[in-house]
Amino acid sequence: MNQLSIERLPELANGDAWLTHRGRFIDVSLMLEVGEEQYLIRIRDGGVESVERGPFVMPRWTFALRASSEDWKTFWSATPPPGYHDLIAMLKFKRLRLEGDPYPFMTHLRYFKDLLGRLREGGAP
Amino acid sequence: MSVPIRARVEPVVGRYLNLDLGGRPHRLYVEEAGEGIPLLCLHTAGSDSRQYRAVMNDAGITDKFRVIAFDMPWHGKSSPPAGWHTYEYTLTSQGYIDMILTVCDALSLDRPVVMGCSIGGRIVLNLALDYPERFRALIGLQSGAHAEPYYDLQWLHRPDVHGGEICAAMISGLIGPSAPQIDRWETQWHYAQGGPGVFRGDLYFYTVDGDVRDRLSAIDTRRCPLYLLTGEYDYSCTPDDTRAIAQSVEGARVTIMKGMGHFPMSEDPEAFLSYLRPVLSEID
Numbered sequence: 001m002n003q004l005s006i007e008r009l010p011e012l013a014n015g016d017a018w019l020t021h022r023g024r025f026i027d028v029s030l031m032l033e034v035g036e037e038q039y040l041i042r043i044r045d046g047g048v049e050s051v052e053r054g055p056f057v058m059p060r061w062t063f064a065l066r067a068s069s070e071d072w073k074t075f076w077s078a079t080p081p082p083g084y085h086d087l088i089a090m091l092k093f094k095r096l097r098l099e100g101d102p103y104p105f106m107t108h109l110r111y112f113k114d115l116l117g118r119l120r121e122g123g124a125p
Numbered sequence: 126m127s128v129p130i131r132a133r134v135e136p137v138v139g140r141y142l143n144l145d146l147g148g149r150p151h152r153l154y155v156e157e158a159g160e161g162i163p164l165l166c167l168h169t170a171g172s173d174s175r176q177y178r179a180v181m182n183d184a185g186i187t188d189k190f191r192v193i194a195f196d197m198p199w200h201g202k203s204s205p206p207a208g209w210h211t212y213e214y215t216l217t218s219q220g221y222i223d224m225i226l227t228v229c230d231a232l233s234l235d236r237p238v239v240m241g242c243s244i245g246g247r248i249v250l251n252l253a254l255d256y257p258e259r260f261r262a263l264i265g266l267q268s269g270a271h272a273e274p275y276y277d278l279q280w281l282h283r284p285d286v287h288g289g290e291i292c293a294a295m296i297s298g299l300i301g302p303s304a305p306q307i308d309r310w311e312t313q314w315h316y317a318q319g320g321p322g323v324f325r326g327d328l329y330f331y332t333v334d335g336d337v338r339d340r341l342s343a344i345d346t347r348r349c350p351l352y353l354l355t356g357e358y359d360y361s362c363t364p365d366d367t368r369a370i371a372q373s374v375e376g377a378r379v380t381i382m383k384g385m386g387h388f389p390m391s392e393d394p395e396a397f398l399s400y401l402r403p404v405l406s407e408i409d
Binding site: 079080082083085086087088089091092093106107109110113 | 280285287291293294295297298299358360363
């Protein structure tokens with residue numbers, strides 16, 4: 001995973017009709033923070049509409065997922081070790097922070113696990 | 126000429142057991158296969174006895190063991206008691222222990238082996254503490270003496286969130302990376318089928334009522350052997366949580382199962398059986 005992959009998220013996700021179908025009620029701006037780098041991911045009707053790379057002045061977002069670049073790198077590696085292999089595992093061990101409104105994330109948990117799993121080397125399980 | 130039908134009937138038989146639990150009539154679904162030493166299997170929170178499908182279908186095990194698994198009340202094909210619609214379900218330590226002892230008595234099981242996973246892996250510690258003479262051996266899968274909640278459990282039961290969707294998605298990462306796809310998704314389907322509030326009600330025992338950390342050192346494995354098998358990738362009950370039990374319980378035997386998660390018997394049945402067979406071979 002690198003910054004280019006995150007910016008490729010629309011093409012990695014939008015071709016999967018089952019993923020976008022499962023996300024068809026989602027209308028959010030997700031702030032993804034990889035260390036100091038910020039990415040504002042706009043999702044509408046289950047598709048990734050745009051990915052903007054920060055820095056931003058007064059960004060508006062629905063919820064944010066924040067972790068260090070090292071932890072994301074491990075999470076997105078082909079065979080992450082225990083505790084780095086899942087978003088909820090990352091939350092439990094306080095490597096990942098979920099901020100803002102958790103409602104769309106929790107109601108569409110599988111969607112967001114799958115979406116961010118697209119950035120994993122070799123794909124998500 | 127018609128194409129022959131390819132079909133296979135499993136040696137697993139299911140029946141319904143009517144009995145009183147906590148002074149109230151219940152109808153429980155009980156499956157079994159095999160003959161010999163009774164091996165009673167306890168499913169995880171929010172799931173059901175289908176998790177043990179591979180153990181029930183392993184001829185090497187069923188030649189020596191009568192493998193039995195029941196769906197707890199509210200789970201699988203067991204019904205909740207009358208009046209379920211008037212209160213919130215919660216599993217307590219005492220209710221869980223009474224349920225297991227009553228089922229053992231109702232089925233006339235003579236010193237069975239009990240194998241439980243997660244909440245079942247916790248309750249076998251209670252059985253080891255208080256009823257060692259009633260069991261031939263105890264096997265805890267994903268056993269920890271306590272678990273801190275790491276998310277707000279209310280998400281699992283609220284009318285504006287689909288319970289099946291969130292329960293399955295919440296546990297998906299507890300499945301280890303080596304799980305075959307078919308078993309990974311079978312395991313999640315069981316969670317997707319849980320009734321409203323049932324997973325959360327079980328977790329009351331797991332996270333609040335069932336803390337046995339202070340009592341562990343009283344377990345005497347000379348009275349009843351205790352085996353603990355835990356998957357490497359489980360972040361709900363971690364390998365360290367299981368090792369912590371063994372530090373307090375002399376004679377507890379720990380195996381860490383590589384690449385596996387929180388549902389070994391269901392998420393990766395073949396790999397799990399390779400760890401279980403050596404344990405069962407020690408029991409007679």
